[in-house]
Amino acid sequence: MDKPILDIKNLVVEYRTDDGVVQALNGLDLTIMPGETHGLVGETGAGKTTAGLGVLRLIASPPGVVVDGTIILDGKDVQQTTEKDMESMRGYDVSMIFQDPMTSLNPVMTVQDQIAEVYELHENISHDKAIELTHAMLELVGIPAERGNEFPHQFSGGMKQRVVIAIALAGNPKLLIADEPTTALDVTIQAQVLDMMKQLKKEYNMAMLMITHDLGIVADICDRVSVIYAGRIVEQGSLEDIFDRTRHPYTEGLFNSLPNLTDRQQKLKPIKGLMPDPSNLPSGCTFHPRCNYVMDICSKENPPRVYRGESHYAECHLYNEENIMKGGVIERD
Amino acid sequence: MWKYIAKRLLYMIPVLLGVTLIVYIIMSVAPGDPAKAILGDQATPDAIEQLREELGLDDPLLVQYGRYVKGLVRGDLGISYKSKGPVIDEIIARVPTTLYLSLSATIIAVVIAIPLGILAAVKQNTFIDGLSMFIALIGISIPIFWLGLLLLVYFAQELRWFPASGASSWKHFVLPGIALGFHSMASIARITRSSMLEVIRQDYIRTARSKGMPYKQVITKHALPNALIPTITVTGLQIGALLAGSVLTESVFSLPGIGRLIINSIQGRDIPVVLGCILVFTLTFSIINLLVDILYAFVDPRIRAQYF
Numbered sequence: 182m183d184k185p186i187l188d189i190k191n192l193v194v195e196y197r198t199d200d201g202v203v204q205a206l207n208g209l210d211l212t213i214m215p216g217e218t219h220g221l222v223g224e225t226g227a228g229k230t231t232a233g234l235g236v237l238r239l240i241a242s243p244p245g246v247v248v249d250g251t252i253i254l255d256g257k258d259v260q261q262t263t264e265k266d267m268e269s270m271r272g273y274d275v276s277m278i279f280q281d282p283m284t285s286l287n288p289v290m291t292v293q294d295q296i297a298e299v300y301e302l303h304e305n306i307s308h309d310k311a312i313e314l315t316h317a318m319l320e321l322v323g324i325p326a327e328r329g330n331e332f333p334h335q336f337s338g339g340m341k342q343r344v345v346i347a348i349a350l351a352g353n354p355k356l357l358i359a360d361e362p363t364t365a366l367d368v369t370i371q372a373q374v375l376d377m378m379k380q381l382k383k384e385y386n387m388a389m390l391m392i393t394h395d396l397g398i399v400a401d402i403c404d405r406v407s408v409i410y411a412g413r414i415v416e417q418g419s420l421e422d423i424f425d426r427t428r429h430p431y432t433e434g435l436f437n438s439l440p441n442l443t444d445r446q447q448k449l450k451p452i453k454g455l456m457p458d459p460s461n462l463p464s465g466c467t468f469h470p471r472c473n474y475v476m477d478i479c480s481k482e483n484p485p486r487v488y489r490g491e492s493h494y495a496e497c498h499l500y501n502e503e504n505i506m507k508g509g510v511i512e513r514d
Numbered sequence: 515m516w517k518y519i520a521k522r523l524l525y526m527i528p529v530l531l532g533v534t535l536i537v538y539i540i541m542s543v544a545p546g547d548p549a550k551a552i553l554g555d556q557a558t559p560d561a562i563e564q565l566r567e568e569l570g571l572d573d574p575l576l577v578q579y580g581r582y583v584k585g586l587v588r589g590d591l592g593i594s595y596k597s598k599g600p601v602i603d604e605i606i607a608r609v610p611t612t613l614y615l616s617l618s619a620t621i622i623a624v625v626i627a628i629p630l631g632i633l634a635a636v637k638q639n640t641f642i643d644g645l646s647m648f649i650a651l652i653g654i655s656i657p658i659f660w661l662g663l664l665l666l667v668y669f670a671q672e673l674r675w676f677p678a679s680g681a682s683s684w685k686h687f688v689l690p691g692i693a694l695g696f697h698s699m700a701s702i703a704r705i706t707r708s709s710m711l712e713v714i715r716q717d718y719i720r721t722a723r724s725k726g727m728p729y730k731q732v733i734t735k736h737a738l739p740n741a742l743i744p745t746i747t748v749t750g751l752q753i754g755a756l757l758a759g760s761v762l763t764e765s766v767f768s769l770p771g772i773g774r775l776i777i778n779s780i781q782g783r784d785i786p787v788v789l790g791c792i793l794v795f796t797l798t799f800s801i802i803n804l805l806v807d808i809l810y811a812f813v814d815p816r817i818r819a820q821y822f
Contacts, residue, residue, distance in 0.1 A: 237724055264729075272726035279724075284717040289739045289814055299725045332815040348725065 184256065186356050186388045187213040187236060187275075192250035194231050194240060194412075201460040205231040207412040207467075208250070211390075213356065213405075218382065218389045220403035220420075222396065222435065226456050228412035229392045230280065233358040235259075236390075237277055238267050255355055273303045276349040277358040281365050282341035286333040292344050293319070293329030299351035315351070322347045323377060339370035346378065353385060360392045375401060396435060400424065405492070408432045411457055411467040418493030426508060428495040430472050433511050466498065474499055474511060518821055519804065526800045531583070533796045534789055538579050541785050547571075548783035552595050569595065582789065591793070592786035596779075601790040604775065609794070611681045612771035615763060616756045618684075618691030623699040624749060630699075631706025631745070636733060638711060646703065653700025658759050662693035662766035679768035686769070694763040698752035702745060709744040713737045742813050750806035754799045 189211040196203040205228045213219045221229050234240045236252055238259050252259040255274050279285040293315045300311035316326035322343040363371040379402055382389055391403055399406055406423040408416045416429035427433050434452035441447045454471040457463055463470050469479035478498050487500040499510050549565040566572050585592055591601040634646035669689055670678035676689050714737050722736045761773035772791050779787035811818040
């Protein structure tokens with residue numbers, strides 16, 4: 182079996198502010214194989230973006246502190262790498278598409294210069310040659326090359342996101358982290374951008390971490406899925422495991438929150454309550470105050486990780502080694 | 515672009531008229547008779563009365579002002595009461611000194627302030643940040659004339675590194691330039707720091723870092739151009755403050771510039787010279803503001819798209 186491109190073990194990240202310690206990640210485990218598209222699904226504030234930034238070692242510090250855990254990126258320990266080596270990996274071995282295309286581009290620099298920088302930084306070529314490569318890249322993401330010397334304010338949101346994607350792809354990375362790449366876009370543009378990403382991924386054969394809260398995108402593009410809640414993976418498995426053999430009550434809640442297009446009379450069943458305050462997480466299982474199946478033990482002990490197969494697990498007190506195999510514990514299965 | 519500049523230049527006309535009118539009124543209402551000031555304490559009332567008539571000082575204020583504006587339109591700034599020569603000649607003789615002084619002060623201010631502000635922002639909440647902002651605080655608090663005297667005592671009298679007065683070489687402008695520029699330096703450094711702090715938190719800075727660009731390069735190539743706009747604004751305004759400060763600095767360092775001319779003329783009630791100097795200051799300030807606005811467009815393509 183291949184070596185994983187990304188291997189995160191027990192990652193703990195805190196944001197230490199004057200108002201308190203925000204526990205963004207609480208022992209996150211995540212492994213991505215070369216060529217795999219891995220979906221990281223969860224609500225706003227669950228720590229998805231922090232996980233992505235952690236891989237690039239770009240968590241703002243202060244206030245962010247990596248308290249524990251390791252991130253092995255393409256065989257190198259991100260925490261132990263020198264800043265210089267890290268710089269040569271960023272944009273080249275791993276790159277990130279950021280959430281908000283409106284603010285992710287430098288307003289006083291032409292679009293092509295911002296893309297060309299990636300080539301100039303990593304490939305030791307002249308500016309003219311970099312611009313040439315940039316024009317090819319612009320065409321690839323569906324922007325006419327002659328618009329390259331325009332500024333970001335002359336572009337629409339969808340176009341800007343294509344530029345951000347072009348920046349991320351320019352280094353031909355082994356791992357692409359896409360942080361809600363379509364959240365800021367209209368639905369029609371979303372579909373275009375997603376199709377483009379799927380195609381580019383196939384072309385470049387890179388691994389991808391797709392950070393999203395949209396289960397539709399996950400179904401569309403991902404091979405494996407991790408469901409994150411309050412900074413911890415609560416259920417992880419293949420796309421089919423998560424969608425058809427759902428085990429964790431939180432994952433069930435996410436599915437139940439989706440509108441049912443075939444039965445429009447059916448009421449939405451949102452997960453009750455709100456994401457817990459990450460500076461004051463509930464004891465035991467962090468999901469227990471919102472869980473429909475809550476038991477006494479849930480607030481007292483951290484739930485065990487129970488495996489259904491080699492690659493599908495859930496962290497929940499409802500399960501033991503037997504009942505996780507056949508399911509039927511929660512309503513969805 | 516040229517249309518915009520022409521429009522802005524036309525707008526300067528009402529500004530100049532307004533400023534001269536206000537100064538004219540102030541000078542006329544202020545106590546003290548120009549005729550008496552020219553002829554001295556020993557003059558007879560008859561002689562004073564005669565001179566007042568000669569200078570047209572007995573006419574109504576608006577008539578006097580109208581006469582002045584009429585001259586102005588023809589490019590005539592009037593005749594000095596004191597020297598009896600054309601005001602324009604007196605001003606032209608003194609412009610270079612004030613120009614060199616303001617220029618050296620601006621250069622000293624900008625060259626120190628921008629790196630200081632960047633450094634303070636990048637090293638926020640460290641000793642370097644604290645020291646930079648402490649220097650800036652001193653700069654804002656310290657009066658120009660006192661700093662000027664200190665510099666004179668130590669660097670001109672004790673160490674004899676620089677001459678104490680005169681304006682015949684670049685050395686003469688070092689101490690006055692520091693005295694005058696220090697205050698502006700402080701303001702520019704503070705604003706550079708705060709705008710830099712805002713910019714380095716922006717998403718596009720993170721994007722630049724995610725490309726693998728070294729942090730120093732991110733600061734100079736991505737953050738600085740974006741942080742410069744407030745800095746340019748303040749620098750432009752500070753040049754206005756420099757003109758006002760030149761009055762004090764030129765007095766302390768005995769520089770024969772516009773600042774000293776205006777002080778002497780106010781004391782001698784030499785109204786045409788005062789007005790001439792004020793006109794020069796106003797014009798300079800307006801043109802600098804125009805240059806600042808044009809400079810914005812060079813720095814920020816969004817502004818360029820809006821105006822040009």
